[in-house]
Amino acid sequence: MTGAPLCYVYAIVDAPPHHLEVCPGVDGAAVTTVERGELAAVVSLVDRDRFGAESLRAKLEDLDWLEQTARAHHQVIDTIARQIPVAPLRMATILWDERGVAELLQANRPEFTEVLERVRGREEWGVKAYAVPVGPPDAPPGPAESAGGPGTTYLMRKRGQRDRARQAVQTGADLARQLHEVLTGHSVAARVYPPQDPRLSGRTEPMALNAAYLVAAADAESLRAAAARFDSPGLRVELTGPWAPYSFAEVSQP
Amino acid sequence: MPLPDGLVTSSNTAGPPARQQTANLADILERVLDKGIVIAGDIRVNLLDIELLTIKIRLLIASVDKAREIGIDWWERDPSLSSKQRDLAGENKALRERIEALEAAAPAELDGARSRTAETDR
Numbered sequence: 076m077t078g079a080p081l082c083y084v085y086a087i088v089d090a091p092p093h094h095l096e097v098c099p100g101v102d103g104a105a106v107t108t109v110e111r112g113e114l115a116a117v118v119s120l121v122d123r124d125r126f127g128a129e130s131l132r133a134k135l136e137d138l139d140w141l142e143q144t145a146r147a148h149h150q151v152i153d154t155i156a157r158q159i160p161v162a163p164l165r166m167a168t169i170l171w172d173e174r175g176v177a178e179l180l181q182a183n184r185p186e187f188t189e190v191l192e193r194v195r196g197r198e199e200w201g202v203k204a205y206a207v208p209v210g211p212p213d214a215p216p217g218p219a220e221s222a223g224g225p226g227t228t229y230l231m232r233k234r235g236q237r238d239r240a241r242q243a244v245q246t247g248a249d250l251a252r253q254l255h256e257v258l259t260g261h262s263v264a265a266r267v268y269p270p271q272d273p274r275l276s277g278r279t280e281p282m283a284l285n286a287a288y289l290v291a292a293a294d295a296e297s298l299r300a301a302a303a304r305f306d307s308p309g310l311r312v313e314l315t316g317p318w319a320p321y322s323f324a325e326v327s328q329p
Numbered sequence: 330m331p332l333p334d335g336l337v338t339s340s341n342t343a344g345p346p347a348r349q350q351t352a353n354l355a356d357i358l359e360r361v362l363d364k365g366i367v368i369a370g371d372i373r374v375n376l377l378d379i380e381l382l383t384i385k386i387r388l389l390i391a392s393v394d395k396a397r398e399i400g401i402d403w404w405e406r407d408p409s410l411s412s413k414q415r416d417l418a419g420e421n422k423a424l425r426e427r428i429e430a431l432e433a434a435a436p437a438e439l440d441g442a443r444s445r446t447a448e449t450d451r
Contacts, residue, residue, distance in 0.1 A: 081374060087366070128374055142354055149357045166361040168368050175372035183368075190366065201356060268359055275355035287360075315353070321360035326367075 080120035081127070082109075082170040084179070085151045086319075087162040087187045090115035098154045101147040102126075109173050111180035114187055117155060118176055126169055135167070149319075156319035162190040163324050186326040194324070197263060197289050198317035202302055203276070204254055204284040205311045206247020208240050247310050251283035254305040254312065261298040262288040266322040283310065287322035 083101055090110040097106040100119035108115040124130060134140045148166045155161045170176050180187070259265045270282035290298050299314060306312040 084368070126374070131374075141358075145354070145357050145361050148361050149352065153352075163361075163365040165365040165367050168366075169374040170368075170372050171374060178372055179368060187366070266364075268363075271355050271359070275353075315356060318360065321364040324365050 078123045079172065081123050082118050082173055082176050083121045083126065084164050084168045084170060084176060085117040085119075085148060086155060086164055087180070087191065088115050088117060088155060088159055089113065089191060092117075092159060095158060096154065098150055099147070100151050101144050103147075106151055109176040109180070111177045112184065114180045114184060114191075116176045116180055117151065117161075118173070119151075121169065131167060131169070152319045152321075156317075160191050160195045161319050162187055162194065163319055163321050183326070190324050190326060193264075194289070194320040197291050197320065197323075198295060199320045199322055200288050200290060200295065200298055200314060200316035201318060202254070202258060202284060202286050202288065203271070203282055203313045203315075204247070204251045204305070205276075205278055205280040205313070206251070206283045207280050207309055207311055209309045247281065247283040250305060250307075250310045254302070254310070255284055255286055257301050257305070258286070258288050258298060261294055261301055262290045264289040264323055280311070287318070289320060289323045292317075 083104070085100065085106070088095070088108070090108075090113055092108055092115050095108070097117070100106040102119075102121055102125065104119035104121060106117060106119045109118055110116075125134075134144075145166060152161060152163045170179065255265070255267065266287045268285040268287065270276075270285050273279055273282075276282055288298060295317065302312050302314050
């Protein structure tokens, strides 16, 4: 049986959201807003069968579905972030109906307002840094090393490679820590994420920093320049953004 | 805007369409699954905490153990960076230690409480 649709909530914005341009939401649904007082929730209706708890639980394990939904969720928030301040909600926040959405705005007015104030006029930038082994990858063995015959030479060379790789990681981690300190100095707030798996980052070098910085829009250029100064053969620095302020949309606990 | 030499930058800044296409899935997932305001309560469709449901995804995104193995673990020692989970683990540990300390400090009192309970049971 298909009941009334559910309400997928993407984000909170200031009301009334004048001339807000939106894109289609998850499952291709039309995105609209629900207003209450000075706040508005960005929502779309979703099918009760496909987005009910049971169905969702199963689907979250489906990587293709997860990717589609995550991208749709992100696209709605990203489109809005380029126009007005936005407080993103965690993906798959689904309410029973529009009345619930209005209640949500009413009940959390101080918290939502606080988040919107925190991110107003600011942007999130992502920085990832990779520790890259530098120097000759396969230096010729010294006389002492060659003395022990081909087996020993091979082992010594292997050990040399391993030591250099380890050293690169150490240097990279130190540089990354300095980078983080400097970037934090350019930011209003900073969050560090665990490093991404190479399968997802698409890079084989160890990720020495994976962080997000909330910066005043006017300071974005200086953050970028600071990141660039750290970019070197031993530490590759990658900048992404501007992002909607996902990493800084936290509500302080009552 | 000219980019500083050598810095790899995603084309996020190039313009609206490019920004969508180039955002890396891992970067999106770690934000939309792990960040953003969390709503609780019965106005919400009763879904288990998304953190539990996406353990597999988390394992893909975060290779924390690997990072620790090679010595990149400094974010763990920074209290401002600790996640809720680590906070909970820390809190649990602190509470356990406190209970142990209390039990060690007042064994007589606890024994007294036990014997009183025993009397009530009788």
